[in-house]
Every structure is written in C-alpha cells, then in structure tokens.
Amino acid sequence: MDGLSxxxxxxRFGATTAVAQVDLEVPSxxxxxxxxxxxxxxxTLLRAVAGLESPASGSVSxxxxxxxxxxxxxxxxxxxxxxxxxxxxxxxxxxxxYPLRLRHRPAREITVRVAExxxxxxxxGFEDRSPATLSGGERQRVALARSLAVEPRMLLLDExxxxxxxxxxxxxxxxxxxxLRTAGTTTLLVTHDHEEAFAVADRIVLMRDGRVVQGGxxxxxxxxxxxxWAARFLGYAVTLEGDAAxxxxxxxxxxxxxxxxxxxxxxxxxxxxxPLAGTVLAARVGPDQVRLELEVDGLGRLEGVADPGHxxxxxxxxxxxxxPDRLAALPGPA
Amino acid sequence: MIGGxxxxxxxxxxxxxxxxxVLVAFFLYPVGGMVARGFWPGGAFHPGGVWxxxxxxxxxxxxxxxxxxxGLATVLAVVLGVPVAFVLHRLSFRGQGVxxxxxxxxxxxxxxxxxxxxxxxxxxxxxLGGLHLDGTPTAIVAALVFFNVSVVVRTVGxxxxxxxxxxxxxxxxxxxxxxxxxxxxxLPALLPSVASAxxxxxxxxxxxxxxxxxxxxxxxxxxxxxxxxxxxxxxxxQGAAALSVLQIVVITALLVLSHRARRGSPxxxxxxxxxxxxxxxxTAVLAWSAVVIAMLMTPLATLVEASLxxxxxxxxxxxxxxxxxxxxxxxxxxxxxxxxxxxxxxxxAAGIALILGVIxxxxxxxxxxxxxxxxxxxxxxxxxxxxLGVSAVTLGFGFLIxxxxxxxxxxxxxxxxxxxxxxxxxxxxxxxxxxxxxxIDPRMREAAASLGAGPLRVLAVVDLPHAxxxxxxxxxxxxxxxxxxxxATSFLARDDSPTLPVVIYDLIGHPxxxxxxMAMAGSVVLAAATGAAMLLVESFRVTSVGAF
Numbered sequence: 001m002d003g004l005s006x007x008x009x010x011x012r013f014g015a016t017t018a019v020a021q022v023d024l025e026v027p028s029x030x031x032x033x034x035x036x037x038x039x040x041x042x043x044t045l046l047r048a049v050a051g052l053e054s055p056a057s058g059s060v061s062x063x064x065x066x067x068x069x070x071x072x073x074x075x076x077x078x079x080x081x082x083x084x085x086x087x088x089x090x091x092x093x094x095x096x097x098y099p100l101r102l103r104h105r106p107a108r109e110i111t112v113r114v115a116e117x118x119x120x121x122x123x124x125g126f127e128d129r130s131p132a133t134l135s136g137g138e139r140q141r142v143a144l145a146r147s148l149a150v151e152p153r154m155l156l157l158d159e160x161x162x163x164x165x166x167x168x169x170x171x172x173x174x175x176x177x178x179x180l181r182t183a184g185t186t187t188l189l190v191t192h193d194h195e196e197a198f199a200v201a202d203r204i205v206l207m208r209d210g211r212v213v214q215g216g217x218x219x220x221x222x223x224x225x226x227x228x229w230a231a232r233f234l235g236y237a238v239t240l241e242g243d244a245a246x247x248x249x250x251x252x253x254x255x256x257x258x259x260x261x262x263x264x265x266x267x268x269x270x271x272x273x274x275p276l277a278g279t280v281l282a283a284r285v286g287p288d289q290v291r292l293e294l295e296v297d298g299l300g301r302l303e304g305v306a307d308p309g310h311x312x313x314x315x316x317x318x319x320x321x322x323x324p325d326r327l328a329a330l331p332g333p334a
Numbered sequence: 335m336i337g338g339x340x341x342x343x344x345x346x347x348x349x350x351x352x353x354x355x356v357l358v359a360f361f362l363y364p365v366g367g368m369v370a371r372g373f374w375p376g377g378a379f380h381p382g383g384v385w386x387x388x389x390x391x392x393x394x395x396x397x398x399x400x401x402x403x404x405g406l407a408t409v410l411a412v413v414l415g416v417p418v419a420f421v422l423h424r425l426s427f428r429g430q431g432v433x434x435x436x437x438x439x440x441x442x443x444x445x446x447x448x449x450x451x452x453x454x455x456x457x458x459x460x461x462l463g464g465l466h467l468d469g470t471p472t473a474i475v476a477a478l479v480f481f482n483v484s485v486v487v488r489t490v491g492x493x494x495x496x497x498x499x500x501x502x503x504x505x506x507x508x509x510x511x512x513x514x515x516x517x518x519x520x521l522p523a524l525l526p527s528v529a530s531a532x533x534x535x536x537x538x539x540x541x542x543x544x545x546x547x548x549x550x551x552x553x554x555x556x557x558x559x560x561x562x563x564x565x566x567x568x569x570x571x572q573g574a575a576a577l578s579v580l581q582i583v584v585i586t587a588l589l590v591l592s593h594r595a596r597r598g599s600p601x602x603x604x605x606x607x608x609x610x611x612x613x614x615x616x617t618a619v620l621a622w623s624a625v626v627i628a629m630l631m632t633p634l635a636t637l638v639e640a641s642l643x644x645x646x647x648x649x650x651x652x653x654x655x656x657x658x659x660x661x662x663x664x665x666x667x668x669x670x671x672x673x674x675x676x677x678x679x680x681x682x683a684a685g686i687a688l689i690l691g692v693i694x695x696x697x698x699x700x701x702x703x704x705x706x707x708x709x710x711x712x713x714x715x716x717x718x719x720x721x722l723g724v725s726a727v728t729l730g731f732g733f734l735i736x737x738x739x740x741x742x743x744x745x746x747x748x749x750x751x752x753x754x755x756x757x758x759x760x761x762x763x764x765x766x767x768x769x770x771x772x773x774i775d776p777r778m779r780e781a782a783a784s785l786g787a788g789p790l791r792v793l794a795v796v797d798l799p800h801a802x803x804x805x806x807x808x809x810x811x812x813x814x815x816x817x818x819x820x821x822a823t824s825f826l827a828r829d830d831s832p833t834l835p836v837v838i839y840d841l842i843g844h845p846x847x848x849x850x851x852m853a854m855a856g857s858v859v860l861a862a863a864t865g866a867a868m869l870l871v872e873s874f875r876v877t878s879v880g881a882f
Contacts, residue, residue: 087505
C-alpha cells in the first residue's frame, strides 16, 4: 500500500518495553494522530518510525519498501519537535533553507522557496530574524516551514503544539490542519491532547502502555471508545456502569443492551420537560453555557450544561434531558 | 522593609569581604610585592628597567618558546580531546565511569610526577627511546598535551552532554548525514565550549612550570621557568618581575576572553540525559578515543614499571626505600614522612579552598538585577580566577618576600603552604561549584522564601540538596590538586618538612639508581593518592569538575 505501514513493532529499553507489538497504517495524504498519555510509548513509536530508535522486532515500511536498513537522513521524512528545535545559530531563512542547502539547490531557488514557505506559514518577511527573537508560536511555524521545505514523503510531529498557550494552540492547530491539507503531506502526529488530535488529524490511534488500544477515523473512534479509559482520554466527562448505565439505556435506546456508557458534559442538559430529575450541586457561568455539577436521581453524580439564560444555583431541584448523540455505549464493563 | 534590604546588602558585602580579604592578603599582596621589586629596584621607582628586560633577546626567545609550545599543545589537546568528549559524554557503555576517571588523572597528576614519567618514557633506554625525544621541545609539547587533554574532554564533554540532541535529530530527519549534522549543527553549538577549553588550556600550558623544568633542562625555558631561573639562580628580581607583569597582563586578557566565551553558553543542564549505545558507525571515534586514552596512560604505566625495577630485576625495594632518606642521605626526612606531611597540608588547603570557594560560588550564583550589580558580580568572579593564570612561582616567591615581616609575618606559620595551595585550588573549586549553584532555578528559592523560609533556611532546603555532591566533589578535587602542587610549594617548603612532590624533585636531582628508583616509587604513590581522590570525586558524578 501507499503510505506508512508499521507491523508488529516493539521497542525495548533494557528491561522495559516502550512499544509493544504495534500495528499502524498511515495512508498516503492522510493525517494520523497517535493519542496517548505521557509514558504510553507514543513518542518512542514516532522516533522508531523516524529511524532514531532501533526496533527490537517488527518492521517499518513506506510505500511497500522496508526501512530497517535505511538511516534517518535517507528516509525522506521530516521530524518536528514540541519546541521546534530551531538551529539557534542560524537565521530564520537559513533554518528554513537548511534542507534545501543539504540537497545543493541553487541559491536563487532557495531564496524563492524560503519566501514561499514563510508565506505559507504566515511569517512573510521574517527571513532575517534570529530564532531567539521569536515567540513560541512563531518558532513552531518556522519549524513547520523547515519541515515542509523539501516536500518530505512524510511529516512526523512530536507534540507540535503542546508547548503553546491555549488560545494560540487553538489557532495554530487550525492553521496546521489547513497547511497540511494544502501541502497534501502524509503526517503522523503524536500528542497527549485530544483537542489537538481532533483539530489536526483525520485518523486517530489511541495508545496506552506501549500498545494500541484502538484506531480509526475521528468519527469511528469518537463514537465508539474501546473502553472507559479510552472514553475518558478522548474527553468524555464521565462513564457509567451497571444499574446507572442500564437506567440511562432504557431512557435513550430501550432496544439496546448497554452495560457501560460514556457521557460528554453536554449529554445531560437542563430541560424543563426532561425525563430525569436531579439536584444542582454547583453551577458555573461560562461564555457559551452554564456548567453544572449534578446529583441525578438514579444515575448519581454527573456533569451537565444549561443555556446561558438559566438562573440556577446550588441546591435547586431541576428537570433534565439526555442528548443521545452526546454519549457513547462502551463494550461491557472493563 | 528598607531596613531589611539594607541589612541583606550589608550581609552580602560582609560575606564578600571574607574571601576578598584572603585574596588580597595571600594573593594580590604577595604577587604585588614581587612585582614591586621589579619596578622599584633598590627602593627607587625605575620602570624603564622593566622595559629594558623585555627588550632582551633571551626574553624574546623565552616568550616565543612559551607561545609556540602552548599554542601547539592547545591545538593538539583540542584535536585529541573533542572525539573523546563525544565518546565519554555522549555515548553510554559499561566501564565509561572508569574511563572518565582515568582521563582526569593526568590533570591532577603532580607536574613533577608527569615530568618524571615522560623522562622515563623517552630516555634513550626507555620504551620510546628510539624516537630520540629526550631534551627536545617535542617532549615538552607531548607532556603539556598529556596534562590538558582532560580539560578539553571535561569542558567540552559536560557542555555536549547538555545539548539537546533533538536538534541534531531534527537535522538528520531533514536529510543531513551524520557528518553533515556534526558540521552544520553540533560544531557551531559546541564552539563556545571549545573556545573556553582552548583558552584555559593555553593558559595552563603557557604557565606550566614542573613539566618544563623537568623536561626542558637548561636549553628550553618558558616564561614560568625563566622567572624561576631569574629569581633563584641569577637573583635578577627586576627581570623576574618584568616577566611576571607581562604574564599577568596576558593572562588577564585570556581570562576575560574565556569568560566571554563561557557567557554565551547556557547554564549547565542539571539532569543530563543518558547517552545512546555505541553503534558500528562510531568505530572510528571509539578507536580514536582508545588510542588517546592509551597514550595518556603510557607514561603512567612506564612509571609503575620503573618503580618496580632495580638493576637486578623486579623488586619492591624502591617502595621499601620510601621509609628511608635515600642513598647518601639525599633527603633530610624520610619520603613516607613527606607523604604524611603532604596529606596534612592538602587537607588543610582543601578546607580553606572549600570555605572560600563556597562563599565565592554562592555570591556569583546570585544574579543581581541591576547592571552595576551584575558587573560587580562578574568582576568578583573574574578576580578569583586570577590564581589560575598567575605563575605559581611568582606566588610562591611573593609569599617568601612579603609574608616574612609585619604586617603579615608568617615565616614560621604551619599554614603558609596550605594557604598558598588553597589559592591555587580556589579557582577550580569555584568553577566546580558555581555552575551547579547557578543552574538552580531562582524561582525555587523565591518559592521557598515566599513560604516563609529565611535566607539560611533557603540555603538548607534549596541550595544544599542540589549542591552537596558538588561540594564533596570539590573538596576531593582541591585535595588532589593540593597534593600535587609543586610550583609555589617548592619555594615555601622547609627542608625539614617537605611535601612529597618536593622530595621527588630532590631525589631525581641526586645521583644514584637507588634514588631514582625511590623517586619512581614516590611518584607512583603520589599518583595513586591523587587518582584515588579523583575516583572518589568522580563517584559524585558532578560534570563541572575539571570543566571550565
């Protein structure tokens, strides 16, 4: 097949196994995110793909060709780290032009291409700046431009946005997604932040303790988390099991037989005509909605939302409804 | 509030005064006294005489010899040392700790011992006798390199360890071959530390005393041995003072340069990541390092071999002879009592150097906010580096001529030699401790203070847990350096209570195979003692030891 194919890959450091028998496909032109907490082995997986770690077993191949004997610099991938790793002793233009100079492109062409790339990442005219004078976001943009300079077969991103503050991260995530689509670059991204993964990627692979828990398109993964842990990591606010899950099931999908269910915060909504009743434990007004903490009769402690207009306060008895597409059934209690 | 701040400022000033006073009394005053002798010959100010000295053709020869031997030795030390720095600080393999220790041993090796070892190696009947190096400048350069490779390895290595290797990985992923990565990314990043190491090595080489004295004989002299020659043999104090002044000026300039180079480099990374395992493509650097380390060990091996030999084959007689005063009573006391004496003096010197070094390091690690404060702090730091470069001979002779009458009459004081050695070891202690203290995030101190910890409490809960290893390591380092100190001690040691390096130098000056064998045995014992001290130091895993 086209694109990256990882088969049964294991990486060990002494007695610890960082990556255990991982299978992974990154189709050509797609953006795949490996999502996992720190220590899940996702960065090691990325480094093994780049050729920076040697696998204990298994294979990494690209477009059908095995890469086991191909050194890092011949793989035609570009690697970008959390903090960009710009070359501090070179100007922005020299940083971006670095891979072009490695390939002995003519100086004229390099100048033009660098300007193009800086344009692409929204840093027109930054050529002569020193990396030390850039903000975190600008640095990441320069690193991205440098990575894209020679149109790599694949782009490897290690937590590309994690070092940035929230607002900037959101904006840059959207830009990154757009730039990657424009360039059509096959991308493997690792991150611990599900929002970053959802903002940038179109496929997601979930990793825990060196193993792949589940993988698929955003929608597939989001709709059907593999288990309670996966659901929590994907951003579901709470999971219910046993009686509480069955009661909710009867209410929303009587013909199904859930034993475990994950709810997003917005799955429980304050609704005067709703079938559930509960007590408000805390209410906090936000810009888009009121965030509630609730003790729901028969279901226990849940989180929920209300429209901004509602005046609720701790201690109020309220009626609640369930929004069915904001919850996901889980395959049995773990 | 303002009163509190003023009290803190007063406290800092009082703290700074302690090492400053000691430095003034036991470094600037003696060195100044020595220099003054040159400018005021016979009591009248006569600076022209100094100028006349510098115009002598013999002085020109000495200067040129100093510069070219030191320059060549510096280049060689860098070329030999940088690959070893990579192997010992960037890779990770079994036995690396032992190698890291071995590499520092030459640096703390008493210069006299090293000189003796080299002579043994290259004398006509020695292992390298066929090369006919005895009495040549090549031998001197080789010995200077032997001493200073470790400075390059430690300085560049500890810096290299702290470089984020992901920068190199990013370059490799962009298509740069390993050689290309080194040339375009690693080398430019390493340059400040290479420059810093090179300037310090040049400094050490151009002020080397014991080596040139033992290997150069009468034919070759550098500024340092020339000062010695002029003061002790020809009693030409004016000439000696002129050379001292020149040396101080050049060395101050070098120290400023080295300080500049160091300033550009980031603070020491406290938790260096483990190196990677060696791979096949590291074969060349591994082989290079093996050769360099073998070259460093050869003189020492020769020394051990010579100490175990006498005219009738293998023997321990040379070691047994250490209990005696040598054949024909070459010495006034036994070598073993000199060793005991050396230990006591080195312990006292290490203690003094540590107390002063801790205070200086503490003060320079606090980054003042104001520009004036920062400049004062930088100046303070620089002043305490001066003993690194000022001739130990000048210092020793300065002690002799200034501390023998009021206000400071220490002729009979037991502490005279320990103080002189402490002055020599002090910069090394500061360079070990200050980077560690500077690397502590000041916000940790601020957090502790905001939680109600007073200044002393902050020291105990923040600085001490970070620095105790470095403190112990610097005691050992100062001890090892003091144990082998020869330049200043050779002036100050009394004949009835010499240190072991002085005894060794006396022994090789006396005729007779027995005395020579005894000198070899004494050298091995001294080398073993300094080596053991360094092994202990190395076990604390403080990368700033021996780095500049």
